[in-house]
Amino acid sequence: MIQTIKLVYSNFKYVVLASTIFVPMMIGLLILSEYIFLEPYVVAHLPSGSELGFVLIVIISALSALVIPMNIFRIKILKSSKQKMGGGIFGSIIGAASGVCSCGPIGFAVISTFGSVGAAATAFLTNYEIPLRIIAIVILAVTYFTTIKSLKVECNLNH
Amino acid sequence: MNKKGVIVGVIVVAIIAGITASYSSSQTETLNLDMGRTHGTISTAMGSPILGDPSAPITIVEFGDYQCEQCYAWFHETKPAIVRDYIDTGKVNLVFVDLAFLGKDSIPASMATYCAEDQEMYWEYHDLLYNSQESIDGGWANSERLKAFAYSLGLDFELFESCLDSEKYSKRVQYNIQQAKDNGIRGTPGFFIVGPDGQQKIGGAQPFLVFKNVLDSMI
Numbered sequence: 172m173i174q175t176i177k178l179v180y181s182n183f184k185y186v187v188l189a190s191t192i193f194v195p196m197m198i199g200l201l202i203l204s205e206y207i208f209l210e211p212y213v214v215a216h217l218p219s220g221s222e223l224g225f226v227l228i229v230i231i232s233a234l235s236a237l238v239i240p241m242n243i244f245r246i247k248i249l250k251s252s253k254q255k256m257g258g259g260i261f262g263s264i265i266g267a268a269s270g271v272c273s274c275g276p277i278g279f280a281v282i283s284t285f286g287s288v289g290a291a292a293t294a295f296l297t298n299y300e301i302p303l304r305i306i307a308i309v310i311l312a313v314t315y316f317t318t319i320k321s322l323k324v325e326c327n328l329n330h
Numbered sequence: 331m332n333k334k335g336v337i338v339g340v341i342v343v344a345i346i347a348g349i350t351a352s353y354s355s356s357q358t359e360t361l362n363l364d365m366g367r368t369h370g371t372i373s374t375a376m377g378s379p380i381l382g383d384p385s386a387p388i389t390i391v392e393f394g395d396y397q398c399e400q401c402y403a404w405f406h407e408t409k410p411a412i413v414r415d416y417i418d419t420g421k422v423n424l425v426f427v428d429l430a431f432l433g434k435d436s437i438p439a440s441m442a443t444y445c446a447e448d449q450e451m452y453w454e455y456h457d458l459l460y461n462s463q464e465s466i467d468g469g470w471a472n473s474e475r476l477k478a479f480a481y482s483l484g485l486d487f488e489l490f491e492s493c494l495d496s497e498k499y500s501k502r503v504q505y506n507i508q509q510a511k512d513n514g515i516r517g518t519p520g521f522f523i524v525g526p527d528g529q530q531k532i533g534g535a536q537p538f539l540v541f542k543n544v545l546d547s548m549i
Contacts, residue, residue: 205400205534211544216537218403274398274432275517275534282431294433294466297399 175241175322185240193236196267200228203271227304231266234311235259241318249325258314266307273297370522370529372513374425376505378443379452381413382423388548390422390541393429393510393520396439396459397466401519404535405460411538416545426456428503429510429518433467438494440503442476445493449485458483523548 179185201207201215206225208214217225238259271277273293281289296303367375369389377391390412394401416422428443430436439459446455458479464470473494480490493499510520514531521532523541525548532540 208534208536208540211530211532212540214537214540218407218535221403274395274400274519279431279517287434290431290433298465298468 172319175319175326178322178326179241179244182244185244188240188243189236192239193232196235196263197229197232200232200267200271201225203275203277204228204273205275223301224304227266227301227308230308231263231304231311234308234315235263235266238311238315238318239263241315241322245318245322245325249322258310258317262307262310262314265310266304269296269300269303269307271296273300369425370524372427372522372524373509374427376502376509377428378426378456379447380423380425381453382417383420384423386417386420386423387526388416388422388545389524390424391522391524392424392426393515393518394426395428395430395432395436395518396443396463396471397432397436398518399463400535402460402463404519408535408538408541412541412545415542421549422545427509428506429515429520430503430507431518435467435469435471437500437503438473438476439471440506441497441499442480442490442494444499444502445490446480446483446485448493449489451483451485454483455479455485525549 180189198207202209204224206215206217206221206228208216242259273296278293278297281293283289285292365375367373367377369391372391374391380389394404412422412424417424428440430440443452443455443459446452459471462470462475462479469475476494477487477491480494481487513522515533517533519535521541523530523532523544527548530544530548532544
């Protein structure tokens with residue numbers, strides 16, 4: 172497993188790509204989930220009871236930053252299929268969408284635009300925020316392990 | 331002649347009763363509403379009663395939804411310190427204006443608070459809603475539960491029920507939602523801190539420290 176990670180991230184371009192995914196995704200999600208505020212002052216705030224949500228955002232961002240570059244490596248270097256890439260992106264989208272559509276500007280925009288359908292979708296994403304984020308983590312973890320496995324086979328790392 | 335007299339008498343009594351009824355119902359509304367009340371750019375005429383000293387130099391206008399979990403977080407995490415340090419000391423007062431948009435139970439919950447206000451229990455009912463919040467449209471703020479809350483506070487149940495069922499305060503809540511939109515509020519909770527020299531917008535359930543900095547700079 173470490174061999175595979177080393178293989179991908181020995182190329183500095185993939186380290187940069189992983190950082191480019193991790194930092195904006197985590198900060199963006201923390202802003203949208205109201206852990207970070209930009210106005211009138213830049214403030215980070217972790218209300219009691221929301222620690223789990225915070226940890227899940229960090230895990231989703233980290234897994235997305237790990238899995239997506241590995242799949243790009245597979246596609247680019249090994250000319251493999253894009254199938255596993257879909258899992259990583261799907262997991263990232265689920266993780267990102269859950270919770271951020273709450274009472275904030277995104278939820279308000281969705282409900283204002285789509286009316287009762289938007290309200291129902293927002294309510295679902297808000298009410299099941301934690302389970303959805305856990306599902307996203309599971310999808311990303313499965314994608315990670317299948318990617319590792321296929322890289323091992325395709326690169327003949329065991330030989 | 332007698333018959334005519336009776337008919338005229340009945341008509342006169344009916345007219346007097348009608349005038350009295352319409353006068354007394356408009357009196358109820360007038361008692362609750364100061365139609366000219368504004369804070370900064372916001373018309374708070376249809377909002378909540380003022381919490382704290384009405385003559386305080388600074389007003390916090392809170393836009394909120396009773397089903398919003400961030401509003402719940404602000405209510406429990408930040409508001410108690412603001413009440414303790416600024417509202418109870420007479421430096422600041424607070425007005426709640428409804429931005430009820432999250433689900434089908436949001437507007438009835440807002441209407442219910444004004445039905446409680448009819449019985450001078452607005453803030454007690456408001457606090458009870460935020461202490462009872464569960465998932466969006468999960469049934470905790472449906473009509474039956476809203477009535478049960480009124481019952482638990484010892485309100486005149488029949489009066490409250492007829493107020494809620496008749497949607498007496500529907501337009502009042504809609505007016506408040508429009509005020510939020512007109513003032514650029516795009517989510518809950520949203521705040522305007524209105525002082526003698528202007529107003530400052532604060533978006534989201536921000537910590538006490540942020541409110542303290544803004545309030546201290548205005549005092």
